[in-house]
Amino acid sequence: MDTKDEAAMWSAVRRLVPELSEELRWRTRILERIYALGPIGRRALALEMGTTERILRANLDFLREQGLLVASAAGVSLSEDGERALEMVGEFASKLDGRAEQAETVSRLLRIPTVIVVEGDSDEVGFAKDNLGYRAAEFLKRALTPLDILAVTGGTTMASVARRMSVAAPAVTIKVVPARGGLGETVEIQANSIASKLAEKLGGHSVMLHVPDRLGEEALDQLLADPYVEQRLQEIRQATVVLHGIGSALEMAERRQASQSELKLLEENCAVAEAFGYYFNASGDVVYAMPTVGLRLTDLPQLRIVMAVAGGGRKADAVAAAAKAYRIDVLVTDEGAAKRMIEKEMDKRREIE
Amino acid sequence: MDTKDEAAMWSAVRRLVPELSEELRWRTRILERIYALGPIGRRALALEMGTTERILRANLDFLREQGLLVASAAGVSLSEDGERALEMVGEFASKLDGRAEQAETVSRLLRIPTVIVVEGDSDEVGFAKDNLGYRAAEFLKRALTPLDILAVTGGTTMASVARRMSVAAPAVTIKVVPARGGLGETVEIQANSIASKLAEKLGGHSVMLHVPDRLGEEALDQLLADPYVEQRLQEIRQATVVLHGIGSALEMAERRQASQSELKLLEENCAVAEAFGYYFNASGDVVYAMPTVGLRLTDLPQLRIVMAVAGGGRKADAVAAAAKAYRIDVLVTDEGAAKRMIEKEMDKRREIE
DNA sequence: CTACCAGGGACTAAATTCGTCCCATAAGGA
């Protein structure tokens, strides 16, 4: 079994028993602490690890039952087996902890307060994008309050968030709106469809904004004057939370069948990222704005939470650029993207020195 | 990481979170059944899998939450992701289930009602013998009643059972006796020491039987006439449960520093197994009995439970021979031994045909 | 000798799991 298959298998195992990795990591950390702090008392260890005495006790009892540690008058310490076991799972555990480290590093480098890194690489492993959706959905569900108005964009990543969102308690009745008009994608990954699906799962309701893609200037003006569209835009601008994807500029332009002149413009201006219909260069400057209606960049500062979801090594540059362009409060990404982001940023900082 | 390291790592992981590998296996089986039985109802599936509706329901809810299966009016069926996940963990799960299969095969071939196969090979992986001890101890603890008198033999395997026995509720006050007299081993693995340790863990008390190893005929007779020894033997013969190890004949003879004539006798008679101080050939015939006192082969039929613990590929022949020599109710062994036992027995049956 | 912290026991409250019914409803055969 080669490495990629193994990664996929782990992904599947973690999908089947997610609490396994949590428990494993937790117990490994306990063993590590005990190993480091020699014979230590239950209460002192609980304080050290930020948990309660009783809850740690259950774990210690179990580990002792398993013969991994021994208790003496001076406190608990690792048995011979315990040291061997710790050595064995050490590599594995550091992998698990690695993601937490990545998250912190990305958070620091891109100045994004909350960063969640899921395992895998959306460009390679099939599960990764799904994990992305799952974690994003979980976070969103906890973050939303009944008063929130949630704006969402389109794309396959957003679609997976909607797909993995579990049905919430009926107490939450949230309004979900598409952040931008239709984007000429297949219907399943349009912002409208995703808003509708999310609203259904969350027990709220959604508002549609149907505008034709690729508007001309004069058509846009007419549309904005339309009272129906006007009202929808009002609702969209009242959004308090926005969930959006970030795309690689050229891939997005291609997917939207941009004209030759547009493509040329993007290339000339070194566009690397796309979000909300805006294209950004690596420094975070807007180099092109698509002629469509909806949430504008200037609306973002008013929002309570700006949440971005994007994964895959190929999107690393795009995410970094977007983070420079506007305020992102929460980023859900994957190992593949996180790794490349860290590498690139590190390189850049070295150049400056 | 090579295969052996990986096996050791898994061993450690399972040691740290054993309940979750059980969960993994269980959930995988659920997915398998659903995959096989197409859309199937919760109640029908529960009946099929020998569990209750409610308990299955919790699992199904979880798996649905994870997006691995979808529910329709016709019942639950695997989602696309579910099929992929099942394929991914399939190999892994079959490994897990492999042991259960081995156990059943050994049970059938050797006519031992209860067979438990633990992972690893005691001859190779350091953890295996410990696992052996753990599972044996767990089984024993559940099987014992307060009225039982437990007889134990010596050896490193028995020592690991005693070591891994957890402290039982004080309700159980069991008498533990050594099955045979001292066997010239180091003190930690003598039957007396093990009986003492087990009694301590179980909250019972133990009886010692100190007799010198390597008795002459006349000394043996004198000893048997001694009223103190007489009384101890009475207690030993009243044992209701016996826990014993099985040794490879030649290794045991060497360890006990057998004389040249004894070694020659064993070789000539093709002795392969040793248990309770008796040596057996491959057919299960007694070829030599050590001159010591304690439980005799003729006492075994009166016992409620005869429990054997032996692992490692090198002991496969010995276990098979012992199973032919006397009644074994419960065998705790490991993958290494089970694998070789199955191979050998299969070969033998093929020869007969 | 004393003061302190250790592990382990014990009891209670909270949370979770599990057994058991019920129901509206879609599927499938007659």
Next chain:
DNA sequence: TCCTTATGGGACGAATTTAGTCCCTGGTAG
């Protein structure tokens, strides 16, 4: 077309497990 049947989902209380809190005895360092 209707009727039987089995399905998923809801609900609720009993039973079990988990977690908070306090106490006790005992070893150990100063």
